[in-house]
Amino acid sequence: MHPVEIFELVLVLLAVVVALHWVARRLRLPPATALLVGGGVLAFVPRLPPFAIDPSLILVLFLPPLLMDGAYFTAFGRFRRHLPGILSLAVGAVVFTTLGVGVVAHWLVPSLPWAACFALGAIVSPPDAVSARAVLQRVKIPRRLSALLEGESLLNDATGLVLFRFAVAATLSGAFDAGAAVSNFVFLALGGIIAGLAVSAMWIFVVRRLGDQTLIIMASTLMCWVAYIVGEAAHVSGVIATVVAGLVLGWYQHVIFPAQVRLRGSAFWETMVFVLEALVFILIGFSLRGVLDRVGGIEAVSNTMAVPVLGVVFTVTVTRFVWVFGVDGLLAALRSMGLKRARPLGLRQATVLSWAGMRGVVTLAVALTLPASMPGRDLMLVTAFAVIFATVVMQGTSLGWLINVVRPVDQDALAKMHLAASEAAIARAMAEAVELHAYAPDGTLIHPRLLEEYRKRSEVTTRYAEDADVFMEGVRAHFDVVLIALAAGRNELIRIHRAGLIEDEVLHELERDLDVEELRIILQRGN
Known part of the structure; x- marks a missing residue:
């Protein structure tokens, strides 16, 4: 597409975003669902030029500011208090889902190599920060549950990306070293923390000397991309670097920013995040046509891929329930044995936590980076789209209803002062x-x-x-x-x-x- 055509298309998409948000509000639907479905319908409008998304651009353009936004508004005290539970979801649940999807995919498609099956599992395993935010900001849930879901969505992308890289490398090379994978993951995580802290220290030094409100807002906005790019350039986790930088920014902004900067910056940041978040969902739907064209159309998908795709979608949902209720059962057993620090969620909160596993931008971007020589590439692309659509539309639309039915009880003690x-x-x-x-x-x-x-x-x-x-x-x-x-x-x-x-x-x-x-x-x- 010509650059002018791309710009005109972006303007059209922004207008569609406004219309779909209005429709979602009138129909009382999550906007993410309306945007995703609307983008999918828009993709098949006759004479509309095809639109190809560069997956690397998707990650670097959309992911850092949306991760930063989530980290900035994260309640740091609750994040730190519930960090074991967050890591259980962000690492344990992602690994468990990857293994579960890999086993089911190999059972349904025996010709697909094991490593490729686990690569598919890594693509669809991490719930998405953007999807979680789009749904959670419109429902009221207990504070512990909110901390777990927000923290999970911030950190699990790093786990999924590492698993994906190792699975793809194992598929193409035929070799896999579990010990190297674990040590590399630890290196990436610790390196990401150090990179995020280094960028944060530089930000504090610069902001304290700028003096101009507009420059402070601009420097703080650029911080998300700087943290991500520095992390990736240093060959560590750019995701974790961005999250750490966002947590530091959220902690120090109270003492560094003047009041006017907070007011002006919040208005600017809220608008920017709204646009990016909306474009993510509509572009996911909008890119559906290109994927279907690549695999031979809807008929080819229904004839050759329907069973494994549905099997993976079912497995993604079930494995999360198994992990959440399994860990909660273990906590209940430990508490019954006298370990007071073990605090199970209970049936109500565990049910909501299990159902809130929407996938989104990372699943799409990672799937689109699959090498052309990757076995089962077409199946993986279609499955990634199916998982995104199924989780956002099905779970995102019904999560509010489920919360009203289950009515999870807030078990966290209130702070001493109201x-x-x-x-x-x-x-x-x-x-x-x-x-x-x-x-x-x-x-x-x-x-x-x-x-x-x-x-x-x-x-x-x-x-x-x-x-x-x-x-x-x-x-x-x-x-x-x-x-x-x-x-x-x-x-x-x-x-x-x-x-x-x-x-x-x-x-x-x-x-x-x-x-x-x-x-x-x-x-x-x-x-």
């Missing part, structure tokens, strides 16, 4: 700081109104902390009137600007002040 108590503590600290600076050295009160305001705020938040529900009933009515007043002020501002009484610069400055005040009121008012 939101209202935290606000009261902050208000007291602010009032104490103002009181220290409200008086001149000779004891004269020089900021009486400021002192009164912060004392009043501290008293109000203390009452709010004592009984938040009762307190907010009256406060919301108060804030509603404030919002009405802000709307009246905004209308008057627009009127005097339209009448030519003020310059555009005055309009923008006053509008910004009203916007900040409105945002503050909306956040304080709550739902």
Whole structure:
């Protein structure tokens, strides 16, 4: 395709993204499902030019920012607390699924070499960070379950990619060294951690010296790609390097970023991630036609590949249930023997965790990197697409329904302070700081109104902390009137600007002040 045609196609896809998101909202479907199906339908529109995706470009363009986004917003305390469970899923479940799919694939297609069967297992084994985020952000689940799923989706890609590389090498060379595979995986993981920490240290050094808000936002945005590329260039895990950099960024942004950078950067980052996330799903569906053309069309797939493809899709789903419930049963047995640190999930949470195994961009990109000489390449490509479609459409669409039916219970103990108590503590600290600076050295009160305001705020938040529900009933009515007043002020501002009484610069400055005040009121008012 001509570069101009590619650009025009991207614009069309962005317009389709908006339309499909609107449709998904109206039909109450996960947007990922609508985008995936919509992209698949779009791929067969007559006279639409074929579109080939470079798998290397897919990984380096889409994966780093989406991994960084997940790591940035990960609750680090829960991530660290549940790290054993996360590693059980990110490493153990991926390896178990790879082995299970390999055995079933060889049973269904005996002519396919064992190593090639395990390569297929490695392609479809890691649940996807993008798919998990697209579904999880629209459902409410217990905090432990959320930590496990988010942490798994951040780390399991590294496991799947390593397994895939070794399986492909074993298929083409005919040799496999299990000891070398394990040691290489450890090297890649530790190297990725070191690379991520090194990039993070460089980011902290640079950001503290930039000074300009736009440059800080740009440097922080580039960090995801820098971490990934540095990791890959150093022949370690770029995925782990990016995740580590994202965790560090999320931890330090509270003390490094000024307030305006956080507000502006969050708005920019949210929009960018939305576009990338949406394009990933629609491009997966959009590339379906090329894969079908390569393997001989739908008829060839249904005649020669239907049974092994369905077998692999079934195995991918079942192996996750077996692993999750097996590990949970082991934890229950250990706890019954007196090991208090062993905390099983229980039937409800284990069921939801088992069903939340959507595949996506990594499965597609890895499948498309298969060498042309790889035995069973066509079968692997079709199977990868089938697993993506089945898990995103079937599991992604029904996960919310399953959560409502199962109703998993949050077993994690709450933190010692809740939101209202935290606000009261902050208000007291602010009032104490103002009181220290409200008086001149000779004891004269020089900021009486400021002192009164912060004392009043501290008293109000203390009452709010004592009984938040009762307190907010009256406060919301108060804030509603404030919002009405802000709307009246905004209308008057627009009127005097339209009448030519003020310059555009005055309009923008006053509008910004009203916007900040409105945002503050909306956040304080709550739902």
